[in-house]
Amino acid sequence: MGKFLLAIDQGTSSSRAVIYDHATEVVASAQQEFPQIYPQPGWVEHDPEVIWSSVRAVCKEVLGAACASAAQITGIGITNQRETTLVWDRETGKCVYNAIVWQDRRTAEHCRALRNDGLENNISKKTGLRLDPYFSATKLAWILDNVDGTRARAEAGTLLFGTVDSFLLWRLTGGTTHATDASNASRTMLFNIHTQQWDDELLNIFNIPRQLLPEVKDCVAQFGVATDVCLGGPVPVLGIAGDQQAALIGQAGFENGMTKSTYGTGCFVIANTGTAALASKNKLLTTVAMRLNGTVTYGLEGSVFVAGSALQWLRDELKIIDSVAETEVIASRIGVVDNVLVVPAFAGLGAPYWDPDARGAILGLTRGTGRDEVVTATLQSAAYQTRDLVSAMADDGISLDVIRVDGGMVANDWFLQFLADILDTPVERSANVESTVLGVAYLTALAADVLQSSEQISALWKLESRFEPSMKSDRRELLLQGWATAVSRIRNSG
Numbered sequence: 001m002g003k004f005l006l007a008i009d010q011g012t013s014s015s016r017a018v019i020y021d022h023a024t025e026v027v028a029s030a031q032q033e034f035p036q037i038y039p040q041p042g043w044v045e046h047d048p049e050v051i052w053s054s055v056r057a058v059c060k061e062v063l064g065a066a067c068a069s070a071a072q073i074t075g076i077g078i079t080n081q082r083e084t085t086l087v088w089d090r091e092t093g094k095c096v097y098n099a100i101v102w103q104d105r106r107t108a109e110h111c112r113a114l115r116n117d118g119l120e121n122n123i124s125k126k127t128g129l130r131l132d133p134y135f136s137a138t139k140l141a142w143i144l145d146n147v148d149g150t151r152a153r154a155e156a157g158t159l160l161f162g163t164v165d166s167f168l169l170w171r172l173t174g175g176t177t178h179a180t181d182a183s184n185a186s187r188t189m190l191f192n193i194h195t196q197q198w199d200d201e202l203l204n205i206f207n208i209p210r211q212l213l214p215e216v217k218d219c220v221a222q223f224g225v226a227t228d229v230c231l232g233g234p235v236p237v238l239g240i241a242g243d244q245q246a247a248l249i250g251q252a253g254f255e256n257g258m259t260k261s262t263y264g265t266g267c268f269v270i271a272n273t274g275t276a277a278l279a280s281k282n283k284l285l286t287t288v289a290m291r292l293n294g295t296v297t298y299g300l301e302g303s304v305f306v307a308g309s310a311l312q313w314l315r316d317e318l319k320i321i322d323s324v325a326e327t328e329v330i331a332s333r334i335g336v337v338d339n340v341l342v343v344p345a346f347a348g349l350g351a352p353y354w355d356p357d358a359r360g361a362i363l364g365l366t367r368g369t370g371r372d373e374v375v376t377a378t379l380q381s382a383a384y385q386t387r388d389l390v391s392a393m394a395d396d397g398i399s400l401d402v403i404r405v406d407g408g409m410v411a412n413d414w415f416l417q418f419l420a421d422i423l424d425t426p427v428e429r430s431a432n433v434e435s436t437v438l439g440v441a442y443l444t445a446l447a448a449d450v451l452q453s454s455e456q457i458s459a460l461w462k463l464e465s466r467f468e469p470s471m472k473s474d475r476r477e478l479l480l481q482g483w484a485t486a487v488s489r490i491r492n493s494g
Contacts, residue, residue, distance in 0.1 A: 017058040028065035042105040045098035070233030077239035077440035085139035107138035128286030137189035177224030186288035239443030250435030263409035267307035282392035302389030310344035406435035421471035431462035
């Protein structure tokens, strides 16, 4: 056995690799951003070769930073942006089209047609998902139907489909392993979360050949051996989980009712519902939170498509800030903004609205509105969207005593205080806010017997800061009424 764990976190805007020691303390980390591709409004793609090259680069860099060799790595864990869809040649590993990213809305009309055919209820019962372009099934169908010759090749068995974890696993293992885990499979809209199998009826609805699909394993499993030259030697892949499920694990969310909210490109709230696949009456998602030793733990999830990426928009497109860190300085200086509202529906609205046609807006502008108001209102929008999700969860029977948060945005103390105020719930920031990559490191440690139980993981969780709500209720309600009005306006215009 080696003495290190290697965790790969392939995200929407960057790839990261982290080496942990067997006490799950960070030894070294490396990160590389990569470009987004926007072929037309509502379409979002990634170059698969850029994803792959960025993963290889950060793996090489982190091994060098840790002065570690492949022989010293006990195992690899992979966590990934979910729903993003790739199709590649079984022999060459080359993709037939760019990766279609989870934010992409090109299949909205296909989803609408299936809904008009009365299929949404059955699809939702089997998958726990909404019939929405967010998920992989219609993206995969689009590739098969719009890239010349692809459907025929798929039916002949020469192509493979996967989410990003499967693609990376295929490349890392030199094309010997085509697999995924149950958490990622549960986001494709082709997987029955109750039977834990690819579902023939769903495959028929979306017209997907079964031979494209990867084998579905537990989150902790023998996924094959990475032999790629970027590692310098063979290393077993032992853990895989979608990024949001990995974050729940990294936050030690193993008990029924425990809830986390991650603020990365989007915002994702997951509540652990135990062995019960709780069906939401508020358009939230029922998902596989984790599958360990064959036992499924379910989660209730709310998905917001734009959170941290709205701050990147301020920096990269509007160019009104030089860094995301500036937002805390600005918001602390001017305080809560109540007359300007930013609704960052750049990719439609996710839960609990599921409106793919909505588009973003800035409302309440006056001649006196300046940069600071727009920046602060954009920051506040992530808290308002979280409140929408938490309110829906409460109506589904999940009341929160506390919510644990992670992701890049949570370094901002002003934001977390505003979040606690808007939720009227204490917010806890852990000592390690990179919960996603930590979660998959934990899975790898379990597979390698470096850790023996979820109880051990829970004992490792450490609180860094707790933010208590302090806003008066009438002030909170006034702000929330303004947000509700703003959302109704962009939905009407969409």
